[in-house]
Amino acid sequence: MxxxxxxxxxxxxxxxxxxxxxxxxxxxxxxxxxxxxxxxxxxxxxxxxxxxxxxxxxxxxxxxxxxxxxxxxxxxxxxxxxxxxxxxxxxxxxxxxxxxxxxxxxxxxxxxxxxxxxxxxxxxxxxxxxxxxxxxxxxxxxxxxxxxxxxxxxxxxxLNYWNPQPELLNWCKDNGILLEAYSPLGGADRVRETLAIPEVQDIAKELGITPAQVYISWHVQRGTVALPKSVTPSRIKENFQVTALPDEAFQKLEKAATSHRPSKNVDPSKGWGVDIWGWIEFDEDMGNVM
Ligand SMILES: NC(=O)c1ccc[n+]([C@@H]2O[C@H](COP(=O)([O-])OP(=O)(O)OC[C@H]3O[C@@H](n4cnc5c(N)ncnc54)[C@H](OP(=O)(O)O)[C@@H]3O)[C@@H](O)[C@H]2O)c1
Structure with missing residues (x-):
């Protein structure tokens, strides 16, 4: 090459x-x-x-x-x-x-x-x-x-910590549609905050892996295809290492991700004037990102 x-x-x-x-x-x-x-x-x-x-x-x-x-x-x-x-x-x-x-x-x-x-x-x-x-x-x-x-x-x-969509995940599994997870680390604007979540920090320390690797492993274990993006060679390497999370760690992260009010990182609904997901209210913090 x-x-x-x-x-x-x-x-x-x-x-x-x-x-x-x-x-x-x-x-x-x-x-x-x-x-x-x-x-x-x-x-x-x-x-x-x-x-x-x-x-x-x-x-x-x-x-x-x-x-x-x-x-x-x-x-x-x-x-x-x-x-x-x-x-x-x-x-x-x-x-x-x-x-x-x-x-x-x-x-x-x-x-x-x-x-x-x-x-x-x-x-x-x-x-x-x-x-x-x-x-x-x-x-x-x-x-x-x-x-x-x-x-x-x-x-x-x-699909990420902020927007884990468990209902869609189960429905797609039941109906034979594979989910691919975009913005799996929370997207560029929230990646720092996402990697700092205490539950993820704890799991990473316990398993001797990085918080990004915890998330990517979690996505894979949920039965989805994770699509992390990086322009940093060391992170490109880091993100390729997937670990089988012990059930306790997996459940801890699943619970943490699904226990707060979900919010989207990517939502062009307002900019396009289309209620894409039938969310009744638009979150004022959301940008018009694609
Ligand atoms: N279908 C759709 O509508 C849609 C929408 C959005 C995205 N996507 C797809 O999903 C892919 C990923 O989405 P995304 O870029 O929004 O989100 P993401 O992969 O969750 O986050 C990317 C951000 O995380 C940083 N990062 C990556 N690995 C890291 C690590 N190990 N440690 C610390 N920071 C790390 C990147 O920084 P650096 O690059 O500086 O390393 C970048 O700022 C896109 O490339 C695209 O293919 C699809």
Whole structure:
């Protein structure tokens, strides 16, 4: 593997992660870095078939005629001819017009026309698995009430100490949908506070591991796929070490996480004017983050 010299670009972080043994890359059209990701993968020397590559369909491309061109753009930037997983990024459709973020209410309330196109992309071999992101139980049921040929394989949602979503987790387990945990360490704005939670500090000391490793192990033990993000090589290495938590430690953290009022790190509801999760009240502290 030829070492990329620049220490501060996506290629560098990705190369560090691939060298460490990571094989799961969670991307999205909207992250705006698929070209760099594609370059890093192709220069890494790691065979494409060893990598699990995810991308996400952005809100502006939910109209059936926009799905395949958006996917083709991601494939071309990623320098590949298939994705392992393609997700509907948000349960919110924008009109693909001149007005920014203009909501298409019909397609937002019934995303089946979008889903049918994703099924066709599987038939064409451009995508191996399809799923959703940021869907709550009501929105999943709303989608799966349609005559789907392929049911959602994955739902990628925020899962962390602040927003552990035990009800969604159990419901998805019962219904055969794998949950992926984004912002698993609480996200950039709350990671320090998250790592300082006393229960986690205690477990980390007891097991001789770091608080981040406690959280990542907890996510895995809950039956979810953890998606930690770091641009720090030592943390990229740290986050790859997963430990089997003793049952007592696991239950202690589960109890701590589920015993306070949940709050979201990522919630564009107010900015988009869509009550994405049917939360009756908007928390004034929440930003418009994606
Ligand atoms: N589907 C969606 O809508 C959606 C939304 C948000 C995120 N995501 C996905 O989820 C991934 C992760 O989410 P995220 O970045 O919001 O949250 P996160 O992984 O919980 O937190 C990232 C923050 O934690 C820090 N960090 C990472 N490992 C650490 C460690 N061992 N010790 C101390 N600090 C550590 C990082 O700092 P440094 O980078 O400085 O090391 C960064 O500031 C994203 O990359 C994306 O793929 C998906």
């Amino acid at each position: 030829q070492k990329i010299e620049h220490c501060c670009d996506v290629s560098y972080y990705l190369q560090t992660a691939l060298e460490e043994g990571y094989r799961h890359i969670d991307g999205a059209w909207n992250y705006g870095n698929e070209a760099e990701v594609g370059q890093a993968i192709s220069e890494s020397g790691v065979p494409r078939k060893e990598i699990w590559l995810t991308s996400k369909l952005w809100n502006s491309f939910h109209a059936p005629q926009d799905v395949e061109p958006a996917l083709d753009e991601s494939l071309s930037r990623l320098r590949t001819d298939y994705l392992d997983l393609y997700l509907i990024h948000w349960p919110v459709a924008f009109r693909n017009g001149e007005k920014e973020n203009e909501v298409d209410w019909e397609l937002t309330e019934n995303p089946y026309p979008t889903w049918k196109r994703l099924e066709e992309m599987v038939d064409k071999g451009k995508v191996r698995n399809i799923g959703i992101s940021n869907f709550d139980i009501r929105r999943i049921q709303n989608l799966t009430a349609n005559p789907l040929k392929i049911k959602p394989y994955v739902n990628q949602v925020e």
